[in-house]
Each structure stands twice: as C-alpha cells, then as structure tokens.
Amino acid sequence: MFHWLEKHPFFFAVAVFVTIAFAGLIEIVPNFAQASQPVVGTKPYTTLELAGRHIYISNNCMGCHSQLVRPFKSETDRYGHYSLSGEYAYDRPFLWGSKRTGPDLMRVGNYRTTDWHENHMKDPAAVVPGSIMPAYRWMFKKDADIDTAYAEQVTVNKVFKTPYNVEIPMVDGSKATVKMAATLDEAHADALEEAKMIAADMKDQDVKDAVEAGKIPEIVALIAYLNSLK
Amino acid sequence: MNKLMVFGVVFVLALLGLTWVVAGGQVGDDIVNKLAMLGAVATATIAIFVALKYIRQMQTDKAGGKLAEENWDGIGEYKNELPFGWAIIFFGLVIWAIWYFLAGYPVNAYSQIGEYNEAVAEHDAKFEAQYANMDEETLKEMGGSIFIVQCAPCHGLQADGIDGKAANLNARLEEKTIKHVIQNGSNNQLLGMEMPMPDRNGLMNANTGALITDAEIDAVTKFVAGGMKGTEGADVFAGTCAACHGADGKGMDMVAPSIADFNPTLIANVLKHGKKGAIGAMPAFNNLTEAQVKALGAYVTSLSK
Numbered sequence: 001m002f003h004w005l006e007k008h009p010f011f012f013a014v015a016v017f018v019t020i021a022f023a024g025l026i027e028i029v030p031n032f033a034q035a036s037q038p039v040v041g042t043k044p045y046t047t048l049e050l051a052g053r054h055i056y057i058s059n060n061c062m063g064c065h066s067q068l069v070r071p072f073k074s075e076t077d078r079y080g081h082y083s084l085s086g087e088y089a090y091d092r093p094f095l096w097g098s099k100r101t102g103p104d105l106m107r108v109g110n111y112r113t114t115d116w117h118e119n120h121m122k123d124p125a126a127v128v129p130g131s132i133m134p135a136y137r138w139m140f141k142k143d144a145d146i147d148t149a150y151a152e153q154v155t156v157n158k159v160f161k162t163p164y165n166v167e168i169p170m171v172d173g174s175k176a177t178v179k180m181a182a183t184l185d186e187a188h189a190d191a192l193e194e195a196k197m198i199a200a201d202m203k204d205q206d207v208k209d210a211v212e213a214g215k216i217p218e219i220v221a222l223i224a225y226l227n228s229l230k
Numbered sequence: 231m232n233k234l235m236v237f238g239v240v241f242v243l244a245l246l247g248l249t250w251v252v253a254g255g256q257v258g259d260d261i262v263n264k265l266a267m268l269g270a271v272a273t274a275t276i277a278i279f280v281a282l283k284y285i286r287q288m289q290t291d292k293a294g295g296k297l298a299e300e301n302w303d304g305i306g307e308y309k310n311e312l313p314f315g316w317a318i319i320f321f322g323l324v325i326w327a328i329w330y331f332l333a334g335y336p337v338n339a340y341s342q343i344g345e346y347n348e349a350v351a352e353h354d355a356k357f358e359a360q361y362a363n364m365d366e367e368t369l370k371e372m373g374g375s376i377f378i379v380q381c382a383p384c385h386g387l388q389a390d391g392i393d394g395k396a397a398n399l400n401a402r403l404e405e406k407t408i409k410h411v412i413q414n415g416s417n418n419q420l421l422g423m424e425m426p427m428p429d430r431n432g433l434m435n436a437n438t439g440a441l442i443t444d445a446e447i448d449a450v451t452k453f454v455a456g457g458m459k460g461t462e463g464a465d466v467f468a469g470t471c472a473a474c475h476g477a478d479g480k481g482m483d484m485v486a487p488s489i490a491d492f493n494p495t496l497i498a499n500v501l502k503h504g505k506k507g508a509i510g511a512m513p514a515f516n517n518l519t520e521a522q523v524k525a526l527g528a529y530v531t532s533l534s535k
Contacts, residue, residue: 071346073353080517115510116384119395127392128383201510
C-alpha cells in the first residue's frame with residue numbers, strides 16, 4: 001500500500017492530510033466533548049429568563065459587559081469563581097463579550113438584587129456615581145416577547161436535547177427541574193407566574209400594575225435573566 | 231607542509247587580522263576583550279583545520295568497505311558501523327523522551343489554572359502574614375476599602391443607603407425598618423442561629439397584658455430609632471422588646487441581636503446569610519475572607535458611633 005502511495009503523489013497528499021487530521025481530532029474532540037458538558041448546577045433558562053436574555057442581546061449589553069471571569073486573583077476577588085466552559089452549555093450564543101466598559105456580569109446574580117437592578121436600569125448614575133451607562137427607561141414600558149422565548153425553548157429542546165422537564169443535579173446534591181410549558185398559553189402563564197415573583201421585589205408601581213394586569217414589562221424579564229447569572 | 235596547509239595558515243591569520251581591525255586595533259586591559267580575542271583565535275583555527283582535514287579526505291579517500299545488499303538503480307550503500315557517540319546520544323534521547331512523555335510533561339506542564347492557584351496561594355500567604363494581628367485602625371482602614379468595592383454600589387459611598395435604596399448604615403435602625411420588623415417579624419439570622427422574631431400577632435406588651443397596639447408600635451419605633459433616648463416609648467420597649475433584646479437593646483447571645491448598635495458578629499452574619507426586609511433583599515457575600523469580614527465588621531460598626 002505504501003509503495004502504491006509513493007507512486008501516486010495526489011493520493012499520498014490525501015493520506016497525509018487524513019493522518020494528520022485524525023491525530024488532531026483524537027486530541028481535540030474528547031477534550032472538547034468533556035469540557036462542553038454542563039457543569040453540575042448549570043440549569044437551562046426558563047421562558048422568562050430567555051426573554052430577558054433576548055432583551056440583553058437586542059440592547060447589545062455585551063458590547064460593554066463581558067460574561068467571562070478570567071483566572072486572575074484580581075478578577076476572582078471581585079466577581080467570584082473563574083468561568084468554566086461547561087457553564088456556557090446552555091448559552092446559544094454565548095455572550096462572552098470582547099470589551100469591558102462596564103463590569104463583568106458572569107455572576108451578577110450572586111451580588112446584586114432585583115431592586116438594585118431596578119434602580120440601576122432607571123438611573124445608573126444615581127446608584128453608581130460617575131457611571132457612564134445610559135438609562136434604559138423604555139424597558140419599564142415595553143413588553144417582553146414571550147412567544148420568541150418559548151419558540152427558542154422548544155427549538156433547543158428538540159434540536160440540542162436541552163434538558164427541560166427532567167431532573168438536573170445541583171451542587172448540593174439535590175435535583176432541580178426547569179419547566180418547559182406544553183403549549184404557548186401555558187408558557188405565558190408560567191412566565192407571568194415568575195414575573196410576579198420578580199415584581200413583588202420591585203418598587204415601580206407601573207411595573208407592578210402591568211404584571212398584575214397580566215403583562216410582562218421588559219425590565220422584569222431582564223432582571224429575571226440577570227438574577228439567573230450565578 | 232603542502233599547499234593546502236599554507237593556505238589554511240594564511241586564512242587563519244587573515245581572519246584574525248580582520249578581527250583585530252574590526253575590534254579597533256587594540257585589546258586593552260579589559261579581560262572580556264582579551265577572552266573574546268582568544269575565543270576568536272581558537273574558533274578560526276579549529277574551523278579552518280577541521281575543514282582542511284575533510285577537504286583532504288575527499289581528495290584522497292577511495293571507496294571501500296562492504297556494500298549492503300540493497301541497490302536503488304545502481305546506487306548502493308556501505309555497511310558502516312554505528313558511530314559510537316551518535317548511538318549514545320540517540321539512546322539517551324530515547325530514555326529522555328520516555329521520561330518526558332510519562333513524567334516530565336504531565337507533571338511540569340504549564341497550566342493557566344495552575345498559575346492562578348499559585349498566585350492566589352502566594353497572595354493569601356502574604357496577606358495572612360501581613361495582617362495576622364490587625365489593630366482597630368488597620369481593620370477600619372481595610373474595611374473602608376472593601377466597603378467601596380463590595381458595599382458602596384448599594385449602600386452608597388457615604389453608607390447612607392442612597393435615598394432609601396439600601397439600609398443606611400450610619401444609624402443602626404431607621405423607623406421604616408423597625409416598623410416593618412415589628413409588623414412582619416424577622417428571621418434574618420443576625421446572630422447566626424437565634425429564634426425567629428414573631429410578627430405583631432406574637433408580640434405581647436407585658437405592661438398591658440395584651441397584643442401590641444398601633445399607637446404602641448409608633449411610640450416604640452420612635453424610641454428605638456432615636457437611639458433609646460427619652461421616655462416616650464420606653465415603657466413599651468421594656469414591656470415588649472426588652473425580654474429578648476435586653477433592657478439596653480444590646481441583644482442577648484443566642485436569643486436576639488442588638489438593636490442599639492452594630493457589632494462585628496451581626497455584620498458577619500448578615501454577610502453570610504444575606505438579608506431580606508423592608509427595603510429589599512441583600513445577597514450573601516460568601517466570597518470574603520475571614521479577615522475581610524472582620525474588617526468590614528469593624529468599619530461598619532464604627533460608622534454609627
């Protein structure tokens with residue numbers, strides 16, 4: 001076979017390519033497959049959180065905020081444990097960002113609360129003196145798009161087997177289940193249920209009234225998403 | 231001495247001459263210059279005579295030795311002995327490769343996380359050595375700088391809570407908070423493990439023998455918020471609150487936290503468990519080290535003094 005290859009330069013080149021590619025694959029694929037497994041405690045997003053994630057993306061939050069804590073003492077002191085690749089298992093796409101104009105948001109759910117986000121999104125400079133972040137007041141009026149969020153949930157569940165409605169192991173040994181509704185109406189009802197819990201911690205009366213009336217303002221969905229970043 | 235040897239000697243001298251010119255026509259007293267010159271002499275001499283040896287060998291050598299059986303279109307190969315020095319190096323490298331593959335690389339390979347762990351361990355050791363026994367001033371100073379990073383985003387740089395967005399830490403309790411706690415009870419684990427405080431339906435006034443009334447709540451709220459001074463509300467406090475919080479409001483171990491002042495234990499427990507009350511929720515800050523928690527305790531306690 002080798003004699004034959006030596007006499008046919010084209011096939012020889014192909015064989016060299018296949019050999020080197022194979023060597024590369026057996027080195028890369030197992031490592032990649034292992035590292036991209038969800039870390040224990042990583043949950044897929046709920047409908048409301050996904051809607052918030054869409055708002056995060058459409059307002060280009062990742063233009064100024066990263067979601068990646070690097071393994072440096074200065075960063076882990078400020079933001080918490082450095083990021084692991086498995087923590088992004090349910091991020092499609094991941095929102096690592098490329099530049100930190102504002103702080104990293106990878107674990108913002110650990111050290112900021114619903115009412116802080118509310119104050120901050122309304123008037124950032126009132127909470128953080130000298131902040132150059134713009135205010136996002138329209139989020140208190142515009143309603144979140146639950147339909148698209150539910151569509152994404154159904155899609156990632158079908159295509160990527162994202163584990164909805166099944167038990168997922170948590171860090172403390174318990175199991176958690178993230179619900180995906182069976183119908184769109186049910187998804188709306190679930191999202192509203194979650195929104196009510198967020199709105200209970202908020203101060204803005206218009207938002208509270210809107211949620212009471214069965215609407216979900218963007219800010220509620222966004223806060224649900226930010227609180228889920230842990 | 232043949233023509234080739236003469237040529238070699240002349241060439242060496244020419245090289246050395248050139249070196250001499252380039253060096254500026256002098257060696258001077260500098261030992262490094264002398265050594266460099268000596269090195270140049272040695273290098274030129276050895277190079278030239280090794281080259282000459284092989285040139286002569288090419289001129290005079292005849293093909294000899296035993297031919298190997300393989301023959302490629304008339305091109306044959308001699309069966310030469312394996313050069314001894316080469317063999318030593320080759321087998322040495324084989325042994326080194328096995329070591330490197332099994333132990334050298336796996337044990338000594340660079341890893342980003344490894345470097346991070348080393349950096350953290352080094353920093354922690356340095357930190358612990360430097361701040362093993364902090365006096366009150368150092369604690370407050372450290373607490374102040376941690377406060378700016380971790381606490382100020384909600385409590386404000388002045389620790390005033392930014393217009394009610396978070397607790398005002400310049401006073402132990404504000405009226406709004408006191409009233410909320412009396413009406414709704416509290417289970418914030420401010421001592422780490424005490425009994426939860428009941429809501430107003432569980433608060434008896436020992437003076438009247440009945441549940442606490444709205445008027446009494448208002449009075450005692452003003453009394454506590456005013457720093458336990460004056461007489462108005464003092465009787466309600468003695469009748470209702472003092473049983474757990476103590477006559478002076480400083481709390482009791484395992485029973486109730488101090489509502490007269492901040493103390494490091496209380497702050498440490500708020501940082502550990504977080505808090506939820508009249509204003510909103512505060513997340514737990516479990517990222518802080520023991521020394522940092524102590525420092526924050528000293529700093530926040532000092533704010534209201």
